[in-house]
Amino acid sequence: MIFEEFNPSEDKMLKIIDNDGRVVRPDLFPEISDDTIVEAYKAMLFERVADEMAVSFQRQGRMFTYPPNKGQEAIHIAAGNVIRENDWLVPAFREVGLMLAKGVTMKEIFLYYNGNEQGSNFKNAPRVLPINVPIGTQLPHAVGIGYSIKYRKKEDVVFTYIGDGGTSEGDFSEALNFAGVWQVPVIFTIQNNQYAISVPVSTQTNSVNLAVKSVAFGIPGIKVDGNDFFAMYLVYQKASEHARTGKGPVLIEALTYRCGAHTTSDDPSRYRTKEEEAEWELSDPLFRLKKFMEHKGIWKENEEKLREKYKKEVEQQFLDAENFTPYSLEDVFDYMYVEMPDDLKKQKEEYQQFLAWKGNRK
Amino acid sequence: MIFEEFNPSEDKMLKIIDNDGRVVRPDLFPEISDDTIVEAYKAMLFERVADEMAVSFQRQGRMFTYPPNKGQEAIHIAAGNVIRENDWLVPAFREVGLMLAKGVTMKEIFLYYNGNEQGSNFKNAPRVLPINVPIGTQLPHAVGIGYSIKYRKKEDVVFTYIGDGGTSEGDFSEALNFAGVWQVPVIFTIQNNQYAISVPVSTQTNSVNLAVKSVAFGIPGIKVDGNDFFAMYLVYQKASEHARTGKGPVLIEALTYRCGAHTTSDDPSRYRTKEEEAEWELSDPLFRLKKFMEHKGIWKENEEKLREKYKKEVEQQFLDAENFTPYSLEDVFDYMYVEMPDDLKKQKEEYQQFLAWKGNRK
Amino acid sequence: MTMVQAINNALDIKLAEDGNVVVYGEDVGVVGGVFRVTEGLQKKYGAERVFDSPLAESAIVGTGVGMALSGLRPVVEMQFDGFSYPAFNQVISNVSRMHNRSRGRFRIPMVIRFPYGGGINAIEHHSESPEALYSHIPGLKVIAPSTPHDAKGLLISAIESDDPVIFMEPKRIYRAIKQEVSTDKFTIPIGKAKVLTEGTDVTVVAFGAMIRECQRAMVMAKEAGISVELIDLRTIYPIDRETIRVSLQKTGRLVVVAEAQRSFSVGSELIAIANEEAFLHLEAPPRRVMGFDTIIPLAQGEKYFMITPERIFYEIEKTVKF
Amino acid sequence: MTMVQAINNALDIKLAEDGNVVVYGEDVGVVGGVFRVTEGLQKKYGAERVFDSPLAESAIVGTGVGMALSGLRPVVEMQFDGFSYPAFNQVISNVSRMHNRSRGRFRIPMVIRFPYGGGINAIEHHSESPEALYSHIPGLKVIAPSTPHDAKGLLISAIESDDPVIFMEPKRIYRAIKQEVSTDKFTIPIGKAKVLTEGTDVTVVAFGAMIRECQRAMVMAKEAGISVELIDLRTIYPIDRETIRVSLQKTGRLVVVAEAQRSFSVGSELIAIANEEAFLHLEAPPRRVMGFDTIIPLAQGEKYFMITPERIFYEIEKTVKF
Ligand SMILES: Cc1ncc(C[n+]2csc(CCOP(=O)(O)OP(=O)(O)O)c2C)c(N)n1
Ligand SMILES: Cc1ncc(C[n+]2csc(CCOP(=O)(O)OP(=O)(O)O)c2C)c(N)n1
Ligand SMILES: [Mg+2]
Numbered sequence A, B: 001m002i003f004e005e006f007n008p009s010e011d012k013m014l015k016i017i018d019n020d021g022r023v024v025r026p027d028l029f030p031e032i033s034d035d036t037i038v039e040a041y042k043a044m045l046f047e048r049v050a051d052e053m054a055v056s057f058q059r060q061g062r063m064f065t066y067p068p069n070k071g072q073e074a075i076h077i078a079a080g081n082v083i084r085e086n087d088w089l090v091p092a093f094r095e096v097g098l099m100l101a102k103g104v105t106m107k108e109i110f111l112y113y114n115g116n117e118q119g120s121n122f123k124n125a126p127r128v129l130p131i132n133v134p135i136g137t138q139l140p141h142a143v144g145i146g147y148s149i150k151y152r153k154k155e156d157v158v159f160t161y162i163g164d165g166g167t168s169e170g171d172f173s174e175a176l177n178f179a180g181v182w183q184v185p186v187i188f189t190i191q192n193n194q195y196a197i198s199v200p201v202s203t204q205t206n207s208v209n210l211a212v213k214s215v216a217f218g219i220p221g222i223k224v225d226g227n228d229f230f231a232m233y234l235v236y237q238k239a240s241e242h243a244r245t246g247k248g249p250v251l252i253e254a255l256t257y258r259c260g261a262h263t264t265s266d267d268p269s270r271y272r273t274k275e276e277e278a279e280w281e282l283s284d285p286l287f288r289l290k291k292f293m294e295h296k297g298i299w300k301e302n303e304e305k306l307r308e309k310y311k312k313e314v315e316q317q318f319l320d321a322e323n324f325t326p327y328s329l330e331d332v333f334d335y336m337y338v339e340m341p342d343d344l345k346k347q348k349e350e351y352q353q354f355l356a357w358k359g360n361r362k
Numbered sequence C, D: 001m002t003m004v005q006a007i008n009n010a011l012d013i014k015l016a017e018d019g020n021v022v023v024y025g026e027d028v029g030v031v032g033g034v035f036r037v038t039e040g041l042q043k044k045y046g047a048e049r050v051f052d053s054p055l056a057e058s059a060i061v062g063t064g065v066g067m068a069l070s071g072l073r074p075v076v077e078m079q080f081d082g083f084s085y086p087a088f089n090q091v092i093s094n095v096s097r098m099h100n101r102s103r104g105r106f107r108i109p110m111v112i113r114f115p116y117g118g119g120i121n122a123i124e125h126h127s128e129s130p131e132a133l134y135s136h137i138p139g140l141k142v143i144a145p146s147t148p149h150d151a152k153g154l155l156i157s158a159i160e161s162d163d164p165v166i167f168m169e170p171k172r173i174y175r176a177i178k179q180e181v182s183t184d185k186f187t188i189p190i191g192k193a194k195v196l197t198e199g200t201d202v203t204v205v206a207f208g209a210m211i212r213e214c215q216r217a218m219v220m221a222k223e224a225g226i227s228v229e230l231i232d233l234r235t236i237y238p239i240d241r242e243t244i245r246v247s248l249q250k251t252g253r254l255v256v257v258a259e260a261q262r263s264f265s266v267g268s269e270l271i272a273i274a275n276e277e278a279f280l281h282l283e284a285p286p287r288r289v290m291g292f293d294t295i296i297p298l299a300q301g302e303k304y305f306m307i308t309p310e311r312i313f314y315e316i317e318k319t320v321k322f
């Protein structure tokens, strides 16, 4: 079993293809069709195009702050290939490709970063939670959902995400501890992209790696090359099989790199070197998967054309978000409660009176 | 080094004498004089007598709720023998013997449980923090003090305590993580007395033991027989040497048993068996140390007489607490701020007016 | 029934009636809670529905959010008022916001119960009245009953509410008041105050354990010829403005009685409401009979901090004589 | 100087003057904070005095308690208002209580700084105004400056205070206001409000970023012939009752302007104070121009939630015309 072979206490890491797309562990290569591989690559490409465009929309002043996820696509698309319709996704905020795989649309994501809560009202993804901003607080939610699943004797699994920095929050440890005690079907993924804004992992913790934190909670943990699509695919297959068959939670550390800025407000040149960035570029997940496909001769598409097609799709989604129903006063008040208190109704009315006064005044 | 030999991942436990007081690991027997051993036993006996009397004062209705520590004395007195005057103690609430060793008096402890904050104003123990009630919150304080020590390039060490249940709180993990990153001189002891009120350790966490949680924070951890005075003495010697020489924090799990109730309001028969209690009685730390001394022929005192003497001492301390200056209105107000706001002064005055009115009324 | 029994009965009824209800927290399972509020429920409904959790309030509440949005109706216990704070971030960032954040896609039908208040000679952090903190948080409803009957009816309403509820139980009167309470199911609406005694000279607003103290003060007031209208708030957020307005239009005088520290409190809010709703009727400055802006002292100091009937009477008299 | 520069300058002065001052939090070291408030300080004073911590607010504050009681003067940053909540338990259970609990044996000369408030089109949890939560906690002092000059003087006072201080920085005007500020050391007393403009018809009380909005509203008021007395609270706890009393005795009318949700808020408290201090002078019901009791909406909804000069004027006029 991979969870035994890749013991995080010994700082081992699961890796199936190298930076040049060559298979280094053929014995571990997952069962996966060529078609699936090609489609996965396309999904990663789509995620990347969408991300680049999001950054550029923000630059154009058409969107507020946005956190890019360039470089982390293998994790998302591998999970997207394993996660089932009835499985739950409890995201942090950098899992766009996986959210798309679950039915969230770029329009919704743009709407959210455009400052409209309707962007969290995923119409076709009832089992995806909104993006979670207060770091770490999402993990107990995942565990609670896991409890519901177990309570109802279902075979669903919860996928949940956190960053390397997030592992320092108390909620991270509390959630993993509850998951261990309750033996709930939750797959925790730490996207270790090396930084929490400007703070490197070495300032975040003194543990040998992040996967090893699983030991404190008595759950299996494994460190994986997060830029290796096949390694991530394998680990998600094994982890979801584990969770789905009642064997409890799993902690995955996916080693990756945040190629972009923390958000569009951040300037990484203040805290990391060009050399470091260049080195990580060598293990870019798209590059590696493409190389693999080329070696195998299964890549037949024209990437530039694909890019153009995706750009148009993303553009349309963005326009749809821009042209979304204008934000109304109802949007401020009407979702606060299932049963709105009278006080709140009155506050709304009073504000409407002010608006009327204001209208008359002009 | 013991931290390597007793690897918590393999669930090893440091133990030097057995339940019959026989040395099972002569190679690890610490350097310690016979006198020190005898004095340590006396201190343990004193702690036990004080504890029994506290319970009985509470039963007599002369004191409010009190948390007994019977069975955990070896941990406290071993630490008391290693801790230095300039070292800090950041307690939870069951470390009475160690607090006494640092200069706290039973009078102060009684005063506290009698409902007077002056019981935390330790006159002769400037480096002992008050008892800490909100579980886990004391550990970050210990780490902060550790930071001060390191910042000032001192050689002091911080001893801090938590229970098995407390390891589930977020603050436990956050504090240990900070300690690992900052490499501060803090010795964390988990007094694993098997229960958090009624909840057994098995419901608290799924980890193989509690010492192993150190792995998550990259600090040395060790599981020790907490009812074995010599094991605790050795581990505190090694841990404080480690911390004092700039090698950073250590996590100790001291395996013990809370022989009494959680507090005087608790009834353990509701959640554990007489058999379990009887079994743990066999490893009573006083019994074991006494046996050791008897084998070695160094115990020459009359225990009954000692008990009587200690009882008198404790009784006197209790009377001193009972006869402490009556609680005044000043005690409510005057310690809130170094610089008291006018508002608060006014509230106090208004209350005094009420008291005057009340006085006139009678 | 005592209040402890009434709450137990409410949980029992909802556990029996609705398979989605689960009850958990520290020590609530095997021993039935440190106050025995959940006694017998694990035996009756099994350890999957009534259980002990690890000692971590943030995760207790946080897992509750996950359960609630996936269809369960968790009723979680914080062992004491002062130990609800480790969960504060989950409460303010998620419990209260998930419905709004998801535009109604997810509901959080969750109850967070805890014993609150002083007067039982407890150790530090066991005597707090944090209603103002929770009532300031939009998205929550906050309840504090004053009798066994109300506790039962309000708790059933809280469990049935699709909005999250903070349910504060006045521990001081957990067993101090006995009352006939029907063992049948009944509910009491959230957000409605109750006029306990009608009167004409002054309106006294209180809740929880302070109601009994007010009633004692009213005996003194009666002797002094003062007619007090006593309102039990029952729900602290949303406050029933209507009941307060009607009363103040009659009496023109307001005294708020609560244990908590007085600044930025339920007392402040009630005075603001009195001004907004009945300014022209006010004949005397509303008064706050509340805790000092100090930490509630340990047992020996409670005699100063806790609100006594005499002190309430003193303030009532001042208000009426103004 | 902008407010960011003024705060940086205050920290610089105290770091230079007092070897016990240390500054830390998430991203405050290498990059100098996400708003660059601590920029350059690590370079100048070294990574032992100005540093990045792991991402855990509870431990940031909790370690600060340990540092403070052992002789340091920690100034810690919570990266945003909405991320001060994970540390709430440490603040309410320890920061505010250690001095009282130990009967003055330990002091907590600690400052917890964070940017607060809305109006910058931020994402969720980045636009909160939690002053009521912190002001209700006994043992703390709570400050919110409205100008670069005040920010500097008040922060130096806060760092020198032997009591713990919550220092709320109105992020919306971090760089929006430039002002001549002396680079010399100066302090501004904690607990004193400032009358910014004298007036006779109505007293407007505000703080932080709302001062600027009030000043804009006052232009409209002036045109309408209304004379406004504008008070900048500066310290939110303890509130300067005296300044408010004197003003209300003159104007008889009160409007409170603040961004936070209105229930159980600084608005409620100020109305209570107005009643307690100047009841007989009040000529109109005091009004709260505050946020709704809703979660502050995402950017597109801020136009409704944020207090505009026009809305302040509207309420001023209502109050004066009452
Ligand atoms: C509780 C909390 N504190 C601080 C922040 C501000 N913040 C947003 S992202 C971030 C860094 C997160 O780092 P990491 O967990 O590694 O995730 P990444 O951004 O690298 O994906 C911080 C500090 C927050 N969102 N929540
Ligand atoms: C934050 C918090 N939650 C709950 C409590 C109530 N409480 C007091 S002691 C205790 C159990 C502690 O168990 P453990 O950590 O094992 O220490 P022990 O009592 O066994 O020494 C609990 C739940 C508390 N004091 N603080
Ligand atoms: Mg990261």
Ligand SMILES: [Mg+2]
Pocket: B163, B164, B165, B191, B192, B193, B194, B195, B196, B197
């Ligand atoms: Mg224990």
